Amino acid sequence: MEDSFARRRRLVAGLVASVLIVGACSSSGTTTASPEASAAPSVEASTGTESAAPSTGGQIGGVVTVIGTWGGSEQDSFLAMVAPFEAATGIDVQYTGTRDINTVLSTGVASGILPDVAGLPGPGQMNEWAKAGALKPLDDILDVATYTADTAPALVKLGTVDGKISGVFIKAAVKGLIWYNPANYTAGAPATWDALEATAAAPAKNLWCVGLESGAASGWPGTDWIEDFVLRQSGPDVYDAWVAGTQKWTSPEIKSAFEAFGKVIDQSYGGSNAVLTTNFGDGGNQLFTDPPGCLFHHQASFITDFFKKQGGAKDGQFDFFRMPDINTSFAGATTGAGDLFGMFNDTPQARALMAYLVTADAQKIWVERGGALSANTKVTAYPDDVSKRSAEILANAGVFRFDASDLMPTAMNDAFWKSILDYVKDPTKLDSILSNLDSVQTSAYGG
Amino acid sequence: MDQRLITALIVVIGVPGVLLGYIALTERLLTFTPDRLRTRLRPWVWLAPAIGFLGVFLVYPTIYTIYLSFLDKFSKKFVGFDNYVYFLTTNDTVTALRNNVIWLFLLTFFAVAGGLIIAILVDRVRYESVAKSIIFVPLAISFVGAGVIWNFMFAYRTPGQPQTGTLNGILGAAGVDPIPWLINAPGNTIALIVVAAWIWTGFCMVILSGALKSISPELLEAARVDGANELQVFRGITLPLLLPTIAVVATTMVITSLKAFDIVYVMTNGAYDTEVIANRMIKELFTYGQPGRASATAVLLLLLIIPVMAINIRRFRAQEAIR
Numbered sequence: 001m002e003d004s005f006a007r008r009r010r011l012v013a014g015l016v017a018s019v020l021i022v023g024a025c026s027s028s029g030t031t032t033a034s035p036e037a038s039a040a041p042s043v044e045a046s047t048g049t050e051s052a053a054p055s056t057g058g059q060i061g062g063v064v065t066v067i068g069t070w071g072g073s074e075q076d077s078f079l080a081m082v083a084p085f086e087a088a089t090g091i092d093v094q095y096t097g098t099r100d101i102n103t104v105l106s107t108g109v110a111s112g113i114l115p116d117v118a119g120l121p122g123p124g125q126m127n128e129w130a131k132a133g134a135l136k137p138l139d140d141i142l143d144v145a146t147y148t149a150d151t152a153p154a155l156v157k158l159g160t161v162d163g164k165i166s167g168v169f170i171k172a173a174v175k176g177l178i179w180y181n182p183a184n185y186t187a188g189a190p191a192t193w194d195a196l197e198a199t200a201a202a203p204a205k206n207l208w209c210v211g212l213e214s215g216a217a218s219g220w221p222g223t224d225w226i227e228d229f230v231l232r233q234s235g236p237d238v239y240d241a242w243v244a245g246t247q248k249w250t251s252p253e254i255k256s257a258f259e260a261f262g263k264v265i266d267q268s269y270g271g272s273n274a275v276l277t278t279n280f281g282d283g284g285n286q287l288f289t290d291p292p293g294c295l296f297h298h299q300a301s302f303i304t305d306f307f308k309k310q311g312g313a314k315d316g317q318f319d320f321f322r323m324p325d326i327n328t329s330f331a332g333a334t335t336g337a338g339d340l341f342g343m344f345n346d347t348p349q350a351r352a353l354m355a356y357l358v359t360a361d362a363q364k365i366w367v368e369r370g371g372a373l374s375a376n377t378k379v380t381a382y383p384d385d386v387s388k389r390s391a392e393i394l395a396n397a398g399v400f401r402f403d404a405s406d407l408m409p410t411a412m413n414d415a416f417w418k419s420i421l422d423y424v425k426d427p428t429k430l431d432s433i434l435s436n437l438d439s440v441q442t443s444a445y446g447g
Numbered sequence: 448m449d450q451r452l453i454t455a456l457i458v459v460i461g462v463p464g465v466l467l468g469y470i471a472l473t474e475r476l477l478t479f480t481p482d483r484l485r486t487r488l489r490p491w492v493w494l495a496p497a498i499g500f501l502g503v504f505l506v507y508p509t510i511y512t513i514y515l516s517f518l519d520k521f522s523k524k525f526v527g528f529d530n531y532v533y534f535l536t537t538n539d540t541v542t543a544l545r546n547n548v549i550w551l552f553l554l555t556f557f558a559v560a561g562g563l564i565i566a567i568l569v570d571r572v573r574y575e576s577v578a579k580s581i582i583f584v585p586l587a588i589s590f591v592g593a594g595v596i597w598n599f600m601f602a603y604r605t606p607g608q609p610q611t612g613t614l615n616g617i618l619g620a621a622g623v624d625p626i627p628w629l630i631n632a633p634g635n636t637i638a639l640i641v642v643a644a645w646i647w648t649g650f651c652m653v654i655l656s657g658a659l660k661s662i663s664p665e666l667l668e669a670a671r672v673d674g675a676n677e678l679q680v681f682r683g684i685t686l687p688l689l690l691p692t693i694a695v696v697a698t699t700m701v702i703t704s705l706k707a708f709d710i711v712y713v714m715t716n717g718a719y720d721t722e723v724i725a726n727r728m729i730k731e732l733f734t735y736g737q738p739g740r741a742s743a744t745a746v747l748l749l750l751l752i753i754p755v756m757a758i759n760i761r762r763f764r765a766q767e768a769i770r
Contacts, residue, residue: 103733128736216716270605273627276719277603293605411735421718425630436538443533444735 059090064349067104068119068339071097073305074371081170081365085356091349099215102410109134114344117353120167122406123158124413126340130166135342137164141351147358150376154400155338158407169375170357171366172338174390175300175403176228176323179307181287182316185295189321193232196324197263201295204286208268209294210275211283212420221280222261222420223405223413224335225298229257231333232326236399243407245445249437255430262427269293272424285311287318298323300337301390305371315384322393332398337406338375411444412437469496509749516742530743540744543722546636547751550704550723553637557644558700559693562651566659567681579656583649590646594713597642601628601714632720639721642710647703651696658692659685691766698759705752724748 070078075097082093098104102121108114109129120126129135142165148156151169159167178196184203190196201207212222231239234253241247242254249255268275269286270293284303286293288311297303307313325331341357343350356362360378367374368383373391382388394400405413419433473492477485519526534540569578585593602612606624610616615625628638662685670680708725715721717730724744732741 103729106733106736216712218716218718273603273630274605276630277627278605409735411737414730414734418718425719439537 060348060352061090062347062349063092063094064117064347064353065115066093066095066117066119066353067101067115068095068097069099069101069121070119071099073309077366077369077371080369081357081362082353084365085353085362089349089352091352093353099217105129108344116345116347116350117341117343120340120342121410122413123167123340123402124407124409126159126167126342127161128409129342130161130164134344135161135166136344136346137166138168138343138354139165141343141354142168142358143355150360150378151358152375152377152394152400154402155375158338158402159340167340167342168354168358169338170341170363171372172375172394173300173302173336173373174394175224175335175337177299177301177320177390177393178323179284179287179297179299179303179318179320180295181292181313182319184287184292190324193324193326196296197267199295201267204269204292204295206267206269206294207296208264209278209283209286209297210265210268211278211280212275212424213277213279217417218276219417219420220405221283221299222424223416224300224403225261225264226254226257226416226420227335227401227404228298228323229260229326230254230404231335231399231401232323232330233257233260235327235330236333236401239401239404243404245408245412245441249434249441250431255434258423258430258434262423262430264298265424265427275424276421281306281310284318287311288313301373301387302371304386318386320386320390330399332396333401334393334397334399335401335403336394336397337403409444412440415440415444466496512742512745515738516746518739520737520739522738526739530739531747533740534743534747539717539722540724540727542720543717543724543727546720546722547705547707547724549633549636550640550643550707551701553640554643554647554704554707555697555700557640558647558651559655559697561644561648562653562696563655563689563693565648565652566656567685570656570659579649579652582652585646586649588646590709591713593642593646594710597638597645597710598629598714601638603627603630629715629721630719635715635719636721639710639714640704642714643704643707647700651700654696655689655692658689662688691762694762695759698755701755702752705748705755 068075068078075095079093079095082095085091086093096115101119102125105114105118105121105125109132114134120129126135130137144165147165147168152172155169155172156165159165159169185199187199190199197207199207210221210225212219214220227239230242230253233256238247238253247254265272265275270278280299284297284299284307287295287297288307304318307318308315322334325333341354343354358376360374360376363374363376364379364381366372367379367387368381370383370387373382373387373394377395380391382391405416408416415437419437422433423430470493477489477492480488515522516530517525517527519529565578565582569575572578588596599611600613601615602610603615603625604610604612610619610625612625612628614628618625629635666684666688667680670684675683706725707723708729711717711721711723711726712729717723717726725748728741728744728748731737731744
């Protein structure tokens with residue numbers, strides 16, 4: 001793999017050289033403004049300031065480029081998070097948000113033109129890029145002892161590749177929460193999944209609201225459903241084997257998870273057409289209409305932000321319980337996810353930013369603004385009851401598993417998303433959908 | 448001034464400057480060569496930059512792509528035709544191939560027939576330029592923009608909720624239940640083709656309209672004097688004279704439909720059986736990290752386009768021969 005990267009990088013270098021030659025022919029002296037150079041300003045910035053800057057504390061100055069997936073209010077929260085860092089160090093954090101981060105970064109890894117620091121699509125890609133040498137290990141940069149002591153052990157482990165810390169979590173989310181409107185449902189958390197399914201939908205028309213649309217990533221909310229079913233029906237061992245690619249999709253364990261999800265869709269608002277065309281952010285809106293369209297909505301802890309902004313809900317109009325256990329021998333199992341950050345260019349500015357982002361002081365800022373849980377266990381300043389209780393679930397989970405689709409190879413993940421859409425569209429095709437996933441599994445994990 | 452603006456200026460002023468400088472320089476060098484040799488050398492010297500650029504940016508990548516298409520996902524081990532076998536036996540890629548065939552026939556038909564009908568109809572009216580401008584404007588819209596616009600056109604809400612999509616809004620006003628346009632196969636592929644046709648019809652219309660104007664009025668006049676009705680004039684004179692232009696426009700549309708990507712990527716990203724070859728290629732390369740399979744896909748796409756190009760070139764030569 002390194003060979004092919006090196007070859008491509010050489011090709012790019014050749015192109016850069018030819019651009020520079022053309023530039024040099026056209027005018028003398030102003031050739032530094034080639035497009036490649038402006039795409040990676042950090043290179044110039046770092047060489048300019050390296051000698052002057054110590055790597056810790058004080059005014060460092062210069063620029064660090066950051067790419068992440070956040071836009072809108074999440075972007076505001078990230079910028080608020082780095083504002084004190086910019087003030088303290090004089091480093092300018094240049095953030096770009098993109099929904100297409102996977103393409104941007106894989107193209108970047110192939111060409112060598114990368115941001116200094118980036119939000120990574122998931123641990124799967126982090127592994128690939130760390131092994132390819134694109135991601136720089138962080139062991140020398142972070143205060144490892146403090147980091148491991150303050151971070152949930154499962155998250156530390158997920159960010160480690162071949163014994164080196166390659167990615168750090170700057171925020172986390174608990175998945176598998178069932179949201180409801182206390183005005184329509186007052187019975188509290190059901191003890192079992194069967195009891196939940198037996199709940200009468202009234203006054204709502206249907207039991208569930210599901211929204212799967214998410215642009216190019218459409219289908220992912222359904223993968224969360226399947227993951228929660230697999231973990232609660234068949235336990236962490238099957239779940240791990242499934243993530244590792246050794247559990248067949250056609251096996252009864254995975255098939256029964258799909259079938260359980262199919263039952264949810266049967267009882268959901270608007271049927272499969274509404275499920276497929278509703279954006280995940282609008283998914284829970286029907287909880288707050290009069291009369292309500294549904295009683296429950298299944299989503300991770302981040303959804304509260306969308307309830308307020310898209311659904312017009314106010315604090316107190318929504319509450320949640322953990323998705324009930326199905327098989328009692330796996331009681332207390334919970335899935336979750338988080339936002340990984342990695343470093344592609346080893347510059348003093350990037351080092352300083354990475355070291356800052358894992359601190360409790362930094363993560364506290366986002367948490368206080370709402371919509372996020374901290375990966376740092378020292379952070380307790382949750383602004384409301386809902387996020388405080390989600391943080392408790394994260395801290396007290398009997399069995400905690402990271403979002404399976406994010407851990408799978410990208411080809412598998414992509415096929416998983418799409419299989420959700422195909423299944424909701426036509427549940428009778430389940431067997432052929434699953435055997436198709438099996439063949440993707442064979443090629444995605446191979447080699 | 449911003450660095451990027453300086454770069455842009457260098458490119459705008461510098462590139463023509465370099466080319467002129469190259470010509471001046473080589474002309475000067477040519478004066479040192481003997482007369483007879485000079486006339487034979489000069490065309491090659493003038494062609495050299497173009498050949499150089501074609502070599503670096505077209506020939507080399509093409510050969511390298513063909514080479515990669517026989518290697519595994521790490522571009523190391525030779526795997527023979529495995530990548531091609533994969534493409535031709537995998538469910539999703541075969542669907543993509545089928546959809547490109549649908550695109551090829553329907554987009555070409557919609558755009559060329561639509562363009563032809565509009566060109567002929569507006570030829571007779573006073574507000575011709577206004578009508579043509581309206582049809583032509585979508586061509587100026589980027590495909591991504593068109594995809595976003597048509598997402599609003601096709602938007603679907605659960606029956607009973609206010610329909611935000613234009614088409615479903617119209618259906619709702621007529622008391623018909625909304626249709627999830629982009630979800631039901633195979634109608635969704637046709638819906639995407641309609642978006643492409645919306646863009647390309649204007650292009651076909653402008654070119655066909657130009658050809659229509661170049662038909663000598665005497666010919667049409669003579670036919671009418673001889674008692675031919677309008678349909679006969681169209682079939683006997685206008686259509687045969689337009690045929691070479693129609694062939695060129697149709698070829699362009701065939702190639703456009705084989706390369707269809709942006710609209711699919713923005714509107715469905717290939718879900719619900721709307722996948723096309725180009726989108727699949729991007730996914731294989733960037734999402735799945737399979738340069739071998741992506742290259743094989745690119746080579747197959749190239750092989751599909753070559754016959755179309757060959758037919759086009761042959762037609763072009765035949766036409767030149769007549770002239």
